[in-house]
Amino acid sequence: MSKIFVFVEHLNGNVDDITYELIGKGKELGDVTAVLIGPKDLASQLGGAGNVINVDDPALSDFNPEAYAKAMSAVIDAESPDMVLFGYTSMGMDISSNLSVSKNLPFVAYATEISAGSIVSSLYGGKVNVESSVSGSCIVSVIPGSFPADAGKGDGSPAVQDMAAPDFSSLSVKFRKLIEPEGGDVDITTQEVLVSAGRGIQSDENIPMVEELAGKLGGAVSCSRPIVDNKWLAKTRQVGKSGLKVKPKLYLALGISGAPEHIEGMKNADLIIACNTDPNAPIFKFAHYGCTADLFDLIPALTSKL
Amino acid sequence: MNIVVPIKQVPDLVEELEIDGSGKDLDREWLKYKINEFDDHALEEALLYKEANGGTVTAITLDGDDADKLLHTAIAKGADKIVKVTGDFSGAVSSHTAAKAMADAIQSLGFDIVMTGVQAVDDRDGQVAGMIAAHLGVPNVNVVTSVDQDGGALVVHKEYAGGVSGEFEVNTPVVFGIQAAKETPRYVPVAKIRKASRGAEIQEIAASDLAGAGSDVARMFKPESGGGAEMLGDDAEAAAAKIIEILNAKGIK
Numbered sequence: 001m002s003k004i005f006v007f008v009e010h011l012n013g014n015v016d017d018i019t020y021e022l023i024g025k026g027k028e029l030g031d032v033t034a035v036l037i038g039p040k041d042l043a044s045q046l047g048g049a050g051n052v053i054n055v056d057d058p059a060l061s062d063f064n065p066e067a068y069a070k071a072m073s074a075v076i077d078a079e080s081p082d083m084v085l086f087g088y089t090s091m092g093m094d095i096s097s098n099l100s101v102s103k104n105l106p107f108v109a110y111a112t113e114i115s116a117g118s119i120v121s122s123l124y125g126g127k128v129n130v131e132s133s134v135s136g137s138c139i140v141s142v143i144p145g146s147f148p149a150d151a152g153k154g155d156g157s158p159a160v161q162d163m164a165a166p167d168f169s170s171l172s173v174k175f176r177k178l179i180e181p182e183g184g185d186v187d188i189t190t191q192e193v194l195v196s197a198g199r200g201i202q203s204d205e206n207i208p209m210v211e212e213l214a215g216k217l218g219g220a221v222s223c224s225r226p227i228v229d230n231k232w233l234a235k236t237r238q239v240g241k242s243g244l245k246v247k248p249k250l251y252l253a254l255g256i257s258g259a260p261e262h263i264e265g266m267k268n269a270d271l272i273i274a275c276n277t278d279p280n281a282p283i284f285k286f287a288h289y290g291c292t293a294d295l296f297d298l299i300p301a302l303t304s305k306l
Numbered sequence: 307m308n309i310v311v312p313i314k315q316v317p318d319l320v321e322e323l324e325i326d327g328s329g330k331d332l333d334r335e336w337l338k339y340k341i342n343e344f345d346d347h348a349l350e351e352a353l354l355y356k357e358a359n360g361g362t363v364t365a366i367t368l369d370g371d372d373a374d375k376l377l378h379t380a381i382a383k384g385a386d387k388i389v390k391v392t393g394d395f396s397g398a399v400s401s402h403t404a405a406k407a408m409a410d411a412i413q414s415l416g417f418d419i420v421m422t423g424v425q426a427v428d429d430r431d432g433q434v435a436g437m438i439a440a441h442l443g444v445p446n447v448n449v450v451t452s453v454d455q456d457g458g459a460l461v462v463h464k465e466y467a468g469g470v471s472g473e474f475e476v477n478t479p480v481v482f483g484i485q486a487a488k489e490t491p492r493y494v495p496v497a498k499i500r501k502a503s504r505g506a507e508i509q510e511i512a513a514s515d516l517a518g519a520g521s522d523v524a525r526m527f528k529p530e531s532g533g534g535a536e537m538l539g540d541d542a543e544a545a546a547a548k549i550i551e552i553l554n555a556k557g558i559k
Binding site for chain 2: 011016020028062063064065066069089090093094096097098099100101102104105106107108109110116118121122123124125126127128129131132133134136137138139154162171172173175176177178179180190193217218226228229230231235236238241242243244245249250257267271272273274275277278279280285286287288289290291292293294297299301302305306
């Protein structure tokens with residue numbers, strides 16, 4: 001059996017769904033060991049994994065890119081796994097590609113499918129798939145939402161193997177604190193209707209038009225990442241990776257192409273209607289209805305009919 | 307602080323992407339390129355840091371079709387120095403290849419901070435920030451949204467999911483994968499880029515041994531299109547009428 005290691009992601013004492021998604025997929029590929037860097041008591045949340053390796057140390061109580069990478073490196077040295085699975089996530093990014101070079105292991109990123117020796121990645125904003133062939137041990141980072149989380153969950157306490165922490169006496173990176181999202185704005189996770197603006201909206205001058213439409217629909221405005229990176233809307237409005245996961249009754253995607261990072265945040269909405277002038281935009285694979293009309297014709301047309 | 311900013315171009319996703327005859331790469335003949343937007347944010351954050359705290363910003367890129375223009379844009383925006391790594395970087399350049407060539411050049415230039423884009427749309431074999439850091443033997447922090455000076459240390463914010471961020475205190479030397487700068491990346495008019503190109507000297511560093519990716523592209527293919535949305539056409543009035551009908555039927559409006 002292949003030795004499949006899964007890097008466990010946890011924040012504020014909760015193991016993240018990506019970990020269960022990876023454990024579930026890992027079980028199809030071989031013998032899964034969850035590698036828990038940080039507080040040992042979190043192992044009680046890892047009943048779905050056959051085994052748990054734990055590295056615990058005061059320096060690991062909160063996520064620290066440098067310390068966690070060192071600990072993960074020590075685990076790989078000691079155990080020589082056949083495949084190490086990370087989420088294509090903020091934490092995964094700090095460790096996975098770094099270890100690929102320092103451990104001289106091939107690395108495939110943006111994975112959405114994994115089978116023995118072959119991994120499919122979703123690249124170019126979801127517009128092109130690439131199948132990579134890998135021989136020997138490797139590291140893979142997986143786009144969250146690619147595999148069901150339920151398959152990696154389980155009750156009971158797995159066997160925990162403790163591993164000594166490496167030397168953390170000279171760390172350059174120190175964790176200070178977590179910053180929770182600012183309140184006071186609309187909570188897009190509780191809205192029944194979201195009208196979501198993407199890059200296609202072109203300019204912050206066009207945001208009021210979207211707000212007007214959202215108002216008529218009794219909902220709120222949300223958006224994809226570029227809109228927040230350009231400071232056109234507040235971070236609290238961002239849907240997707242590094243933003244929020246939403247499940248409204250209606251998700252109206254305007255000028256959103258549908259990069260995997262966005263899809264993972266909204267694909268479970270009850271009704272998805274997407275408008276994008278590019279008929280090949282990946283968003284149309286996930287939407288229930290789509291149209292390729294010009295946004296600046298469609299938005300006023302919709303608003304005037306409501 | 308001596309800040310080095312690796313930047314690169316990526317295919318513009320607004321354009322149609324086609325796969326070439328080999329089935330393993332994009333058809334690059336008619337591809338339109340633009341700066342990797344995350345690299346643009348990395349350059350902006352580096353310039354903001356320099357403006358607030360002093361230091362120098364060096365933009366560096368691998369040789370390629372528009373490498374000079376990319377570097378001239380960086381100098382027009384406020385970079386102090388521009389560097390081109392020369393070697394055979396035609397076609398698809400893997401992250402492993404790029405990171406090794408960049409790290410070698412950065413090592414020879416000297417650095418306190420490396421800021422580059424957290425990701426690119428063509429990072430099949432991984433994000434370069436972590437790889438550059440591993441080659442340089444320094445830590446890396448990714449999905450960074452601000453880099454500031456606080457006494458003798460840097461303070462950075464790193465984003466997690468759900469809008470939560472972590473604050474870290476970081477000693478140099480270090481590599482950051484930048485998600486977004488504190489400000490929207492500055493715009494420079496073409497005339498200013500042209501003017502900057504006349505005075506600016508591009509330092510060239512030759513890449514020595516090029517590293518392989520460690521994995522191979524077996525095939526490239528378009529995801530199945532359709533299968534999802536029922537399409538309502540391209541006429542705005544007609545589509546809007548149908549959308550209203552759907553919402554009414556679902557009792558949403």
